[in-house]
Amino acid sequence: MSPTNRTVVVTGIGATTPLGGDATSTWEGLIAGKSGVKALEFEWAAEQPVRIAAPIAVEPLEVIPRPQARKLDRSAQFALIAAKEAWADAGFEAKAGEDPSVDPDRLGTVIASGIGGVTTLLDQYDVLKEKGVRRVSPHTVPMLMPNSPSANVGLLVGARAGVHTPVSACASGAEAIGYGIEMIRTGRADVVVAGGTEAAIHPLPIAAFGNMMAMSKNNDDPQGASRPYDIARDGFVMGEGAGVIVLESAEHAAKRGARVYAEAVGQGISADSHDIVQPEPEGRGISHALQNLLDRTDLNPAEIMHVNAHATSTPAGDVAELKALRKVFGDDADHMAVSATKSMTGHLLGGAGGVETVATVLALYHRVAPPTINVENLDPEAEANADVVRGEARKLPVEGRIAALNDSFGFGGHNVVLAFRTV
Numbered sequence: 154m155s156p157t158n159r160t161v162v163v164t165g166i167g168a169t170t171p172l173g174g175d176a177t178s179t180w181e182g183l184i185a186g187k188s189g190v191k192a193l194e195f196e197w198a199a200e201q202p203v204r205i206a207a208p209i210a211v212e213p214l215e216v217i218p219r220p221q222a223r224k225l226d227r228s229a230q231f232a233l234i235a236a237k238e239a240w241a242d243a244g245f246e247a248k249a250g251e252d253p254s255v256d257p258d259r260l261g262t263v264i265a266s267g268i269g270g271v272t273t274l275l276d277q278y279d280v281l282k283e284k285g286v287r288r289v290s291p292h293t294v295p296m297l298m299p300n301s302p303s304a305n306v307g308l309l310v311g312a313r314a315g316v317h318t319p320v321s322a323c324a325s326g327a328e329a330i331g332y333g334i335e336m337i338r339t340g341r342a343d344v345v346v347a348g349g350t351e352a353a354i355h356p357l358p359i360a361a362f363g364n365m366m367a368m369s370k371n372n373d374d375p376q377g378a379s380r381p382y383d384i385a386r387d388g389f390v391m392g393e394g395a396g397v398i399v400l401e402s403a404e405h406a407a408k409r410g411a412r413v414y415a416e417a418v419g420q421g422i423s424a425d426s427h428d429i430v431q432p433e434p435e436g437r438g439i440s441h442a443l444q445n446l447l448d449r450t451d452l453n454p455a456e457i458m459h460v461n462a463h464a465t466s467t468p469a470g471d472v473a474e475l476k477a478l479r480k481v482f483g484d485d486a487d488h489m490a491v492s493a494t495k496s497m498t499g500h501l502l503g504g505a506g507g508v509e510t511v512a513t514v515l516a517l518y519h520r521v522a523p524p525t526i527n528v529e530n531l532d533p534e535a536e537a538n539a540d541v542v543r544g545e546a547r548k549l550p551v552e553g554r555i556a557a558l559n560d561s562f563g564f565g566g567h568n569v570v571l572a573f574r575t576v
Contacts, residue, residue: 159337159338160402161403162406165242168394168396168397169234169395170182179498186524188376190499193205195356203391217234224295226301228266231394232395233309239346239397240309243399259344261307263348264397267320267321267563268358303318306397314341324563324569326510329349343401343405345401349503350504351502351504354393369466370387380529381464381528383529392504396507400417403416415575419446419450420571421447421449425566431469434469434473436473439562456556457488457489458490459516461494461510461513461558462475463561510559520548521549525543
């Protein structure tokens with residue numbers, strides 16, 4: 154097989170989310186239909202129109218030593234936790250250069266964030282105003298820069314083939330994974346640690362999104378607030394966390410006897426060119442991304458049995474995505490079990506694609522689709538276009554190879570679709 158068409162596989166997974174401090178507990182929470190959304194207890198929350206969010210289940214200081222944590226923005230802390238788990242899960246015992254099974258010059262990292270170190274930036278500005286210039290942390294710049302999570306993960310594993318940071322709003326995590334797939338497929342690397350992270354539960358982002366009318370204000374029912382496809386959905390709920398996977402060429406994985414979760418088939422990318430925040434209402438840009446995926450890979454629509462949808466719980470976006478699936482796949486969409494896991498985790502912005510890729514890969518590995526919770530009255534347009542998994546997890550076919558998609562879209566009109574397949 155030529156270096157420009159190498160098979161890519163997933164050999165490690167890691168996560169820290171509102172449902173658990175690792176990939177296993179997160180997956181168990183998803184399958185159980187558990188919500189990680191809570192009422193915000195910060196003093197500033199009382200003045201906000203939005204007073205709910207989905208905070209991390211396990212605080213980083215329970216995992217990362219305090220001296221190290223003080224030099225990292227919260228988003229980088231999440232990324233390190235998830236990456237360390239994924240690296241160990243893939244069977245690597247040490248960083249590249251120390252572990253003979255991976256060459257540091259053939260190892261890369263691609264970790265994305267949609268907003269970067271926003272909490273560091275805003276908190277240090279408060280320090281500047283209230284305590285003066287000498288009290289501003291000297292670590293501020295390397296903490297707030299968007300490439301900090303990827304750079305720190307690169308230092309963790311010893312990557313020298315490239316350290317990259319796509320920034321594409323809520324599609325950032327998925328775009329990072331797609332970039333990692335291409336690094337391996339085109340021969341730039343043998344192993345890539347890829348994913349997304351976000352930590353934006355802070356008064357300014359909450360106020361800004363709230364004033365845009367993008368977030369749910371269902372403060373009296375936190376766990377029922379994120380309700381994709383429900384006729385009464387009123388916006389997303391902000392979450393935080395990270396999801397990271399280890400991508401590897403199939404040849405490299407076989408040589409070291411690695412366990413393989415799934416094949417990373419490829420990606421489809423497009424842009425709406427419609428509006429800076431509103432999705433194109435008929436899903437044309439999403440349709441182009443889906444078609445781009447089919448044109449660039451050997452994926453057969455008949456193989457696709459599951460879709461982890463972007464579905465943020467906004468009135469416009471949820472249905473546009475399903476219309477696109479129906480337009481591109483036609484009757485094949487009837488056998489695709491569609492799950493909206495943001496109903497449980499909230500929307501992790503730039504971290505969403507990473508966490509939802511972990512969920513997609515595990516859905517294939519265990520052959521079960523997580524439920525979409527909080528759907529009391531299914532939107533008729535959703536019902537007409539897709540088979541939404543509701544109430545309880547659903548078993549996927551146990552015979553033969555099956556595939557799954559992970560959709561991610563973002564402000565600016567970014568559309569990214571990732572495809573995975575059982576091995």
